[in-house]
Amino acid sequence: MTYQDLWQRLTPLYDEGEAQAIVRLVLEVxxxxxxxxxxxxxxxxxxxxxxxxxxxxxxxxxHSEPVQYVLGREAFCGRAFHVAPGVLIxxxxxxxxxxxxxxxxxxxxxxxxxxxxxxxxxxGTGSGCIAVTLASDLYNSAVTAWDISGDALLxxxxxxxxWQVRVELKMEDVLHPSASAMQQQFxxxxxxxxxxxxxxxxxxxxxxxxxxxxxxxxxxxxDPLRFYRAIAEYGLQVFSEEGTLYFETNxxxxxxxxEMLSCLGYKQIEQREDQFGKLRFIKAIxx
Numbered sequence: 620m621t622y623q624d625l626w627q628r629l630t631p632l633y634d635e636g637e638a639q640a641i642v643r644l645v646l647e648v649x650x651x652x653x654x655x656x657x658x659x660x661x662x663x664x665x666x667x668x669x670x671x672x673x674x675x676x677x678x679x680x681x682h683s684e685p686v687q688y689v690l691g692r693e694a695f696c697g698r699a700f701h702v703a704p705g706v707l708i709x710x711x712x713x714x715x716x717x718x719x720x721x722x723x724x725x726x727x728x729x730x731x732x733x734x735x736x737x738x739x740x741x742x743g744t745g746s747g748c749i750a751v752t753l754a755s756d757l758y759n760s761a762v763t764a765w766d767i768s769g770d771a772l773l774x775x776x777x778x779x780x781x782w783q784v785r786v787e788l789k790m791e792d793v794l795h796p797s798a799s800a801m802q803q804q805f806x807x808x809x810x811x812x813x814x815x816x817x818x819x820x821x822x823x824x825x826x827x828x829x830x831x832x833x834x835x836x837x838x839x840x841x842d843p844l845r846f847y848r849a850i851a852e853y854g855l856q857v858f859s860e861e862g863t864l865y866f867e868t869n870x871x872x873x874x875x876x877x878e879m880l881s882c883l884g885y886k887q888i889e890q891r892e893d894q895f896g897k898l899r900f901i902k903a904i905x906x
């Protein structure tokens with residue numbers, strides 16, 4: 620079994636460059652084989668058990684299972700997060716959202732007289748990648764993370780424990796906030812909610828549709844702003860003075876999100892591009 624044999628098995632699903640990148644990732648993460656090792660033929664030195672394990676991995680990939688689920692991990696903001704089919708796979712675009720918040724709020728302070736902790740809420744936390752990143756990298760923050768899925772919260776808890784940060788995890792539905800949720804106060808609410816319309820299914824990759832949780836992806840065609848509206852309305856009830864929303868959006872609807880926020884009275888609304896030049900993120904300050 621050679622490196623070429625492995626990646627060629629994936630070319631019916633992926634182009635040559637992506638197939639090679641996936642196989643290199645598998646070899647490095649699962650077997651400790653580096654790119655240099657590949658070029659020096661180390662793949663041929665795998666034991667029989669390792670070859671069997673590798674064959675099973677490639678078979679799963681041949682059935683369109685995302686490599687992140689096969690390996691059980693994905694990188695985000697310099698950390699490896701556990702992922703499984705119960706949660707959305709973190710995307711590199713979302714890193715821009717985290718860095719925007721850090722850029723706005725990370726200020727030096729005296730450790731002897733720290734300010735009141737910044738109260739942050741992550742709505743729809745999934746793997747917890749946003750919550751863990753902010754709890755770790757945002758100075759003097761207290762992070763709460765919500766999800767409606769028990770499976771997602773279990774995975775988020777694993778990541779919170781792995782990275783040894785303090786995040787309060789809660790099962791909450793932002794469409795129907797509990798009485799206790801209405802008693803909270805937050806300075807920042809961040810969310811990457813479901814934003815793909817049903818009509819966009821045909822343009823999506825097979826492995827996304829077959830394996831990633833639909834509840835984390837899709838919204839009805841007739842109400843694409845459902846979650847943005849619910850979160851923005853919740854923010855009006857619980858924000859502190861100068862409380863701020865940060866959203867990742869579907870670029871198709873970002874102007875509609877901006878219009879909706881403006882109608883609710885939010886001010887100083889800003890938009891920001893992702894690393895691929897698409898307007899994807901929006902920030903707004905409470906009235």
